[in-house]
Amino acid sequence: MKSFIAALNSYTGKIFRLPSEAEWEYACRAGTTTRFYWGDDASHTEIGDYAWWLGNSGNETRDVGGKLANALGLYDMSGNILEWCEDDWHDSYMGAPADGSAWADSPRGSYRVGRGGGSSTYSADCRSAYRFKLPPSATDSILGFRLAR
Numbered sequence: 001m002k003s004f005i006a007a008l009n010s011y012t013g014k015i016f017r018l019p020s021e022a023e024w025e026y027a028c029r030a031g032t033t034t035r036f037y038w039g040d041d042a043s044h045t046e047i048g049d050y051a052w053w054l055g056n057s058g059n060e061t062r063d064v065g066g067k068l069a070n071a072l073g074l075y076d077m078s079g080n081i082l083e084w085c086e087d088d089w090h091d092s093y094m095g096a097p098a099d100g101s102a103w104a105d106s107p108r109g110s111y112r113v114g115r116g117g118g119s120s121t122y123s124a125d126c127r128s129a130y131r132f133k134l135p136p137s138a139t140d141s142i143l144g145f146r147l148a149r
Contacts (some may be wrong), residue, residue, distance in 0.1 A: 051076070085115055088109035088111065089131075090103060
């Protein structure tokens with residue numbers, strides 16, 4: 001992933017990067033404060049309109065755009081693919097950067113943050129605030145990334 005981003009930056013002359021966890025959540029929430037970007041959906045009756053998850057994906061990732069977008073026009077912010085963030089994993093937000101930048105330790109920590117749920121996750125794991133703890137070496141068919149510029 002990092003070599004792909006470096007090659008993309010070199011080819012385009014632009015700077016692409018993984019989003020910080022704060023940037024990712026801002027993009028996912030799209031101005032909402034509810035459990036999901038489409039509302040609280042406590043009984044998970046609307047999730048199928050917005051996300052591919054364990055209950056409707058057949059345990060496979062799907063082409064982007066097959067569900068409804070959030071208010072910013074972004075698709076698949078919940079479910080389908082678990083997305084890498086640049087941040088190192090911290091158990092809480094105590095001490096996190098106030099400016100929304102990535103919280104990366106020096107030296108880098110043993111785990112990174114993944115957001116968004118995936119096609120093999122439970123509906124509750126698709127909440128806008130749900131976080132996953134991943135070793136940087138993790139590989140899986142539901143892991144992917146969304147770039148920031």
